Every structure is written in structure tokens, then in C-alpha cells.
Amino acid sequence: MSTFLEQLPIVINSLNIGFLQTLKLFFVTLLGALPLGLLICFGSMSKIKPVKRLFQLLIWIVRGTPLMIQLLIIYYFPGLVLDNPIWGGAESGRFAASAVAFIINYACYFSEIYRGGIIAIPIGQDEAGLVLGMTKSDIFFKVKLLQMIKRILPPMSNEVLTLVKDTSLARIIALQEIIWAGQAFMKGSQGISGAIWPLFFTAIYYLICNGLLTVLFARLEKKLSYFR
């Protein structure tokens, strides 16, 4: 049995690789879900009734079922039911499937946060813009968007911190993220087995990452505190 000091670099190296995958999933999800959420938000606020209902249904289903199930269905459905395993068995395929599931899931949550931010803006802002001859899109992008962002920062920061931790769900389809990497040392990997402490170490990664995000959101809030 090797000593802790001998095991440490091996474990850290493994965790780093896992964490890279965690971060990759985190950023890809944000990149996709932030704009997609806005689209879903517009859809769910559409004046065209069937469009509105359709998006509300999507939001209800996605928010009403566990992300874990969504992951499993998105990963296995094409192969098992359609006989068309589009994702393949490689790590890259599992990542792509995870990214799709996370993006759709988080976009639905973001869309509701956006919607809350938009309906909280007084109607007078729209009316002032209209009377000044501004187009609807100008009113949204030049007048309401920043006010919306300011209002949604607190719930957004909540959701984003949750996303960091939720990425670990992807190990259900064997995505090799940080918890998967930490857990490997319990079963045995690279000559280390029965070690639970690497799992505790993973927690430190999450704490540091979410600490940084908390600071970032506080900065953003401060940056937007110049108006009310």
C-alpha cells in the first residue's frame, strides 16, 4: 500500500481531468441555455395562443421531471428505440448527449427566470418607447434587456451554482466528470483502491468554483447598481 503522499499527485491528476470535463459541461450548458432560454421565454409569452401553449407544455415537462431521467432518455432513446445510436459509445458521444440534456433542461429554468424579470418591468417603459417611435425589438434590446438582467441576477446566480453541482448527474451515463473520477479510487484505479478521501477532495473543487462564481455575481450586481 502506497502512502498518502505518493497517492496524492495521482489523485489530483485524475480529479483535474474529471473537473475539466465538469467545467466543459458547465460552460457548454451556459452557452447554449442562456440564449435558448430567451427564445423559450419569448415563445411562452407569445401572443399566438398555440405557440404559447406549446412552449408552456415544454417548460412543464422539462421542469416537472428529473434531469436524471431526461439524461437517460436522451442518451438511450435513439439507440434502443429508434435503432439509431446517434451518440455512440465514446466519451465524446456521452458528452454531446449530456450537453443536449443539460441545455434543454436549464434553458427551461432560465426561460422562467427571464419571464419573471420581463413582467416585473413597468408597462410604462414599453409605452414610453412606443410613443418615442421605437420598434418592439429596440424597446426590448435597448430599454428592457438591461433592466431585466439586473432583476434576474439573484435567481440566476442560484441557478448557475446549482448547475455546477448538477453536472455530476452526467455520470449516470458514465460521463467521466469529477465525481466519477473521485469515485474510481473507491473501486480501485491506478493502484489505489478503497480510498474515500478523493471524494472529499472533489467537494473542494466545487467549493472553489462556486466561490468564484459567487464573487463574479456579486461584481455583476455591483456593476449594475448604478441605476434603479
Added chain:
Amino acid sequence: MHILEVEHISKSFEKTEVLKDICFTLEKSQVLSIIGSSGSGKTTLLRCLNFLEHADQGTIKVNGELIFDATDPSYRKEAVMRRNLRHFGLVFQSFNLFPQYTALENVMLAPKLSAAKEKDYKSHKKEILASIEEDALKYLDMMGLSDRIGNYPHQLSGGQCQRVAIARALALKPDILCFDEPTSALDPELTGEVLKVIKSLAEQKMTMIIVTHEMSFAKDVSDQVIFMNDGIVLEHGTPTEVFENPKEERTKQFLGMLNT
């Protein structure tokens, strides 16, 4: 020619008829005050003129040009409305400034966005922006706000906010500027400073329609006064006619001339 002709405007919300066959005309450089009790339809009338609502019946002409006809849906198209809207400006009771922009930016935003949609914008961008800024500074100065151009709305008093809102409306050079109870959200001291700038606009021959509960101001500044009651124009005349010799019992009652 009349600068504004409003003919047979009617408007209902669900089953309640809020405006009933409103007709009036306004001459260039005149000030029209609209008075009347709460719920008589004053705000709705201004909103119809500014296309925030669509009248169910009637027509609106500016300088003889038809800009709205309730029977013709083409006047409700967004682009058509936006073009015809240029004749009017509207100042709200609650200012509705854009909080994330400074006073100057509030005034410049709409002219900038509208200029950016013109064909020759790219090639003359610098000159166009410079002239928009020059204009904005001129209107803010006219409102007595030269030392406040860099302030955000939350850093301004209500009276200052309302004057920024007036400058913002003026910057689009409307033919007719409408005010919906511009001082109702202000305390008496701030009311005075806003009424003063509106009066100075009247002296500079701005055509205006002012909905107000400030009777002495209406009497002082107006060329015409309309008394609205229950969605109709009950009385229409010079300030002397309406305030001193009202024909209708209801007007007398509203003005407190009856001892009850």
C-alpha cells in the same frame, strides 16, 4: 388649415364605452387643455392620439393628412403607426424615463435609433450623432437641466425627471405635444417648476394638448379648454367661456361653482 382634426372618435373597453363620438380641432401654436373628472376618458383620448390605443371609430388628421381611420386596418400596421406617430409626443404622469440611461442619453436614445435606420447613416454617422447631441443639449438647456445631463433618473427629483421627459419628447420634434397630468405625481413646489417650462413652451408657440387638474394653470396657459364628462366633450370654448361662463350644470358642478 387645422393642425389637428379629431372626428367622431369612439372607444370601448369590453362593454364600457369610454369615448363617445369625440370631435374637436386644434390650430397651430394653440394650447388645448382637457379637464374633467376621474374616469371621464381624458387619458384614453390622449392614448388614442398616440396610438397606445386604437379608437374603434373615427378619424384623426394632422395638417390635413389622414393619419388614422378606424375603418382602415392599414393604419394599425406597426410601420405605418410609427411613421404617423411622429406628429405626436406624449409626456406621462409617471415620467417613464429609462432608468439605465442618463438624462442626456434618455433624450438621445430614440433620435439615435431612428437615425440608425436611415440609409445614409453609416457614411455620416459622426455628423448625425453630433447634431443629435447638440439638439438634446439644447432641449435639456431649455428645460433648465444643463447641469443635470449626466445624472441618472434616480438621482433626479420628480420635477427634474418630468423635465427630462419633456426634453425627450421634444427631441423628436413632434407637431403636437400631449401631456397627461404632467404634475400629478409631484408635490406643489415641483409642480410649479414643471408648469413653468410648459408655459415657456406655450410662449414659444408649441402646439400642445394638456390634460390637467391644475385649473388656474389651464385658465392661464390655454387658448381652448375642453371639459370632458363620461366620455363626451360636454363643453368646449375659450378659458373665459368654460371657466367663467360654463353653459352646462355639470361643468359648474365640477368647477365648484354651485353651492351644494
